Amino acid sequence: MFVDSYSYLIAATIVTIAAAVVGRILFMTIVGSSKKSSGPRPMTWMEEHMFLCDCFPKEANLPPTCNVINCAVLFKDSMPDRKSIDKLIKEKLLSFTRFSCVPDVKSHSWKPVAIDISEHVFTSDPLESREALEEKIEKIINVPLPTDKPLWQIHLLPAAPGAQQKDCVLFRSHHTLGDGISLVQLLDKVAVSPDGGPIVYVNPKEKKPVKMSFVAKLVYGFLFTLEWVRSFIANMLQTKCCFESEYGFNSSLAHRRGGLKYSGARKSIYFKPFSLDYVKAIKNRSPKKATVNDVLLGAMVGAMRRYGGDAVDDNTIMRMLIPVGAPARVRRQSSA
Numbered sequence: 001m002f003v004d005s006y007s008y009l010i011a012a013t014i015v016t017i018a019a020a021v022v023g024r025i026l027f028m029t030i031v032g033s034s035k036k037s038s039g040p041r042p043m044t045w046m047e048e049h050m051f052l053c054d055c056f057p058k059e060a061n062l063p064p065t066c067n068v069i070n071c072a073v074l075f076k077d078s079m080p081d082r083k084s085i086d087k088l089i090k091e092k093l094l095s096f097t098r099f100s101c102v103p104d105v106k107s108h109s110w111k112p113v114a115i116d117i118s119e120h121v122f123t124s125d126p127l128e129s130r131e132a133l134e135e136k137i138e139k140i141i142n143v144p145l146p147t148d149k150p151l152w153q154i155h156l157l158p159a160a161p162g163a164q165q166k167d168c169v170l171f172r173s174h175h176t177l178g179d180g181i182s183l184v185q186l187l188d189k190v191a192v193s194p195d196g197g198p199i200v201y202v203n204p205k206e207k208k209p210v211k212m213s214f215v216a217k218l219v220y221g222f223l224f225t226l227e228w229v230r231s232f233i234a235n236m237l238q239t240k241c242c243f244e245s246e247y248g249f250n251s252s253l254a255h256r257r258g259g260l261k262y263s264g265a266r267k268s269i270y271f272k273p274f275s276l277d278y279v280k281a282i283k284n285r286s287p288k289k290a291t292v293n294d295v296l297l298g299a300m301v302g303a304m305r306r307y308g309g310d311a312v313d314d315n316t317i318m319r320m321l322i323p324v325g326a327p328a329r330v331r332r333q334s335s336a
Contacts, residue, residue: 012229040109041097050176051103064144065266068151069183071171072137079156079167086117089154092190098177099150113150120153126160133157133165138268140170151177 101110151174
């Protein structure tokens with residue numbers, strides 16, 4: 001029987017709405033039961049995938065250290081004492097499920113374990129120079145995280161008396177615990193002011209949420225549902241297509257899939273500190289609505305593009321570089 005495109009779209013919309021309602025009910029049921037239980041929490045498909053091979057294809061054969069996010073923080077004066085750090089971890093960080101559990105691929109879940117903070121927080125001997133700090137960080141980031149413990153570490157790297165650099169804290173977490181945006185939101189919950197109180201963020205340019213009427217919400221919801229259906233169908237059709245194109249000017253897909261090999265150990269790249277006023281001066285000379293985040297992201301992308309272009313021969317063309325920025329709703333701008 002012939003079915004026109006309009007009838008197919010209506011049928012797909014009805015099925016999608018029904019699936020969304022049923023899925024929502026099942027999700028709330030599972031979430032409700034998990035909150036009442038202290039047992040394992042189910043892993044999402046994405047969390048499991050990030051744990052096994054992160055964002056890279058399996059053919060790349062990358063070491064586990066490439067799946068770890070490393071964040072170094074230099075203190076203006078001195079870092080907090082070890083007792084205060086341990087207290088902050090117990091009261092704040094461990095309240096997040098994935099920071100107190102280990103991933104279990106066999107059962108597809110996060111299993112709670114007993115936490116010994118001494119196995120996650122390490123204090124280095126005082127470092128005499130900036131070069132010693134850089135060498136220490138590069139050594140640490142090339143050591144994989146043990147998988148029998150929650151996948152995070154904190155390294156305290158104090159500066160020796162009279163050293164040029166300041167105290168440093170290196171925070172390491174596996175990508176399966178959260179991406180960059182998730183870690184920003186985590187920091188928002190964990191960070192405190194010098195007196196121990198909560199940090200208050202002020203965004204003078206933040207717009208008030210737009211209030212929509214019932215009819216507007218109804219129309220918006222209907223249009224959003226149609227777009228969701230269109231996107232779903234488009235994504236299903238893409239599974240039948242090649243994710244990469246094969247043209248005469250590039251090598252075959254079979255050639256590009258095979259023989260991928262990691263080039264060496266992870267490297268840490270350092271640059272001289274610059275002031276926030278300098279970044280704001282660039283922002284003020286930029287097109288309208290540019291933000292501090294836009295300037296920093298643009299500088300990072302330009303540096304990566306230049307590095308990628310200079311690292312290869314003149315015959316190799318760098319075709320694509322896609323930066324990913326944080327949505328506006330998770331951006332934070334200090335009143336400073």
